[in-house]
Amino acid sequence: MIEELQxxxxxxxxxxxxxxxxVQRFHVSRAPVRQALKELADEGYxxxxxxxxxxxxxxxxxxxxxLELGGLVGFLRDQGLDCTxxxxxxxxxxxxxxxxxxxxLKPGDHVLKISRLILLAEKPLVWAQSYxxxxxxxxxxxxxxxxxxxxxxxxxxxxxxxxSRGDHQIYASGANREEAELLGIKNGxxxxxxxxxxxxxxxxxxxxxxxxxxxxxxxxSFTANR
Amino acid sequence: MIEELQxxxxxxxxxxxxxxxxVQRFHVSRAPVRQALKELADEGYxxxxxxxxxxxxxxxxxxxxxLELGGLVGFLRDQGLDCTxxxxxxxxxxxxxxxxxxxxLKPGDHVLKISRLILLAEKPLVWAQSYxxxxxxxxxxxxxxxxxxxxxxxxxxxxxxxxSRGDHQIYASGANREEAELLGIKNGxxxxxxxxxxxxxxxxxxxxxxxxxxxxxxxxSFTANR
DNA sequence: CAGTGGTCTAGACCACGTA
DNA sequence: ACGTGGTCTAGACCACTGT
Numbered sequence: 001m002i003e004e005l006q007x008x009x010x011x012x013x014x015x016x017x018x019x020x021x022x023v024q025r026f027h028v029s030r031a032p033v034r035q036a037l038k039e040l041a042d043e044g045y046x047x048x049x050x051x052x053x054x055x056x057x058x059x060x061x062x063x064x065x066x067l068e069l070g071g072l073v074g075f076l077r078d079q080g081l082d083c084t085x086x087x088x089x090x091x092x093x094x095x096x097x098x099x100x101x102x103x104x105l106k107p108g109d110h111v112l113k114i115s116r117l118i119l120l121a122e123k124p125l126v127w128a129q130s131y132x133x134x135x136x137x138x139x140x141x142x143x144x145x146x147x148x149x150x151x152x153x154x155x156x157x158x159x160x161x162x163x164s165r166g167d168h169q170i171y172a173s174g175a176n177r178e179e180a181e182l183l184g185i186k187n188g189x190x191x192x193x194x195x196x197x198x199x200x201x202x203x204x205x206x207x208x209x210x211x212x213x214x215x216x217x218x219x220x221s222f223t224a225n226r
Numbered sequence: 227m228i229e230e231l232q233x234x235x236x237x238x239x240x241x242x243x244x245x246x247x248x249v250q251r252f253h254v255s256r257a258p259v260r261q262a263l264k265e266l267a268d269e270g271y272x273x274x275x276x277x278x279x280x281x282x283x284x285x286x287x288x289x290x291x292x293l294e295l296g297g298l299v300g301f302l303r304d305q306g307l308d309c310t311x312x313x314x315x316x317x318x319x320x321x322x323x324x325x326x327x328x329x330x331l332k333p334g335d336h337v338l339k340i341s342r343l344i345l346l347a348e349k350p351l352v353w354a355q356s357y358x359x360x361x362x363x364x365x366x367x368x369x370x371x372x373x374x375x376x377x378x379x380x381x382x383x384x385x386x387x388x389x390s391r392g393d394h395q396i397y398a399s400g401a402n403r404e405e406a407e408l409l410g411i412k413n414g415x416x417x418x419x420x421x422x423x424x425x426x427x428x429x430x431x432x433x434x435x436x437x438x439x440x441x442x443x444x445x446x447s448f449t450a451n452r
Numbered sequence: 453c454a455g456t457g458g459t460c461t462a463g464a465c466c467a468c469g470t471a
Numbered sequence: 472a473c474g475t476g477g478t479c480t481a482g483a484c485c486a487c488t489g490t
Contacts, residue, residue, distance in 0.1 A: 030463095054475090171445045
């Protein structure tokens with residue numbers, strides 16, 4: 001029902017449309033109409049006011065990127081940008097003490113490390129390192145990883161593990177030597193760091209990700225409602 | 227109904243609770259139960275799988291801050307932190323050319339400028355400048371602004387204007403002279419900048435905000451589902 | 453197969469703005 | 472007084488998962 005409503009409301013567009021009208025127009029009961037309107041409201045296409053009505057939100061030109069987990073390359077490419085990614089390194093490694101603490105691992109546990117450089121027009125944009133606490137038989141090679149552009153998709157299809165939530169920390173910092181070298185900037189230049197704890201649907205902490213972004217030319221955009 | 231469910235599900239807690247059980251336990255029909263469960267799922271307290279059941283998400287200790295619009299001081303204070311704010315400056319001003327373009331203003335229109343410094347334990351943490359395209363009769367003084375900790379609350383109570391959405395851009399940069407001075411850091415030190423376009427419920431672009439955060443000691447945290 | 457959540461019907465009453 | 476969205480009742484059928 002929601003799909004029909006989206007198109008239909010796009011057509012007649014601006015003025016408004018009450019639940020009653022939609023019930024009659026689509027010959028359905030009130031429940032699906034309400035659900036559809038609820039979803040449209042949640043997504044920011046309309047806003048609703050009790051006793052007043054439902055009003056379309058005007059001129060939302062493009063849907064903002066939002067905060068996808070591990071879909072940056074695909075997103076940028078969808079925008080028509082020349083975005084590629086290159087696996088710097090991937091291996092099963094012993095986590096550092098710090099990482100053990102974050103992920104609650106025992107010393108001796110191994111994690112899958114994936115270090116990836118995302119390039120925009122051949123120029124380094126982001127250096128992302130993911131550490132995943134997953135079974136040993138999930139060890140994709142470089143070629144596979146570069147093909148899918150995100151480990152998380154592979155995790156879903158091969159292991160049935162869905163990353164459903166991320167706790168993000170964003171901060172600015174100065175690039176250290178390694179970061180500067182990979183990103184092609186100078187030591188101490190400002191960088192934007194996003195660190196994310198990754199959770200599955202049942203809230204199991206399954207990994208951690210650290211993404212270092214070039215400060216110039218990169219702005220991280222998203223929309224927050226409410 | 228949702229409130230009862232939250233407490234009730236907190237009690238019996240871990241195992242699970244089907245819609246049917248809740249219907250019987252609370253002597254209500256399925257609709258409100260479903261709505262309540264939907265909300266709990268949206269907020270990340272439970273996750274639901276078709277034909278399997280509803281499962282509580284384990285150990286969500288504190289609700290993450292999220293991206294409140296203009297509630298930072300209050301939020302930090304709620305955490306028990308010594309957070310205060312100081313109005314650096316407030317006035318009706320002529321927007322710069324750049325700001326005119328962003329807000330779609332005509333030259334000659336005035337905007338309300340509010341420059342505020344947020345301090346954590348007496349030390350500068352964030353410098354936030356808000357520019358609001360609002361009626362002339364809304365001109366709160368410094369005292370009022372410092373009392374409420376956010377212009378947005380005043381906007382709601384005095385003008386009935388609700389800020390319901392923000393388009394954020396986050397990036398790292400080096401502090402310029404003015405920023406460095408206000409934040410007590412050195413010129414060129416990394417800072418985290420959050421620029422936000424502010425929208426009302428009917429999607430009218432009503433203002434713009436630029437917040438410059440000290441890079442050290444400050445991490446911007448939030449949670450993204452899906 | 454029985455049980456789950458996802459969707460739907462066809463009603464009902466309420467709180468709240470607008471006129 | 473009327474129309475709006477918010478909430479609720481009491482049913483129904485379906486797709487899917489587990490046994």
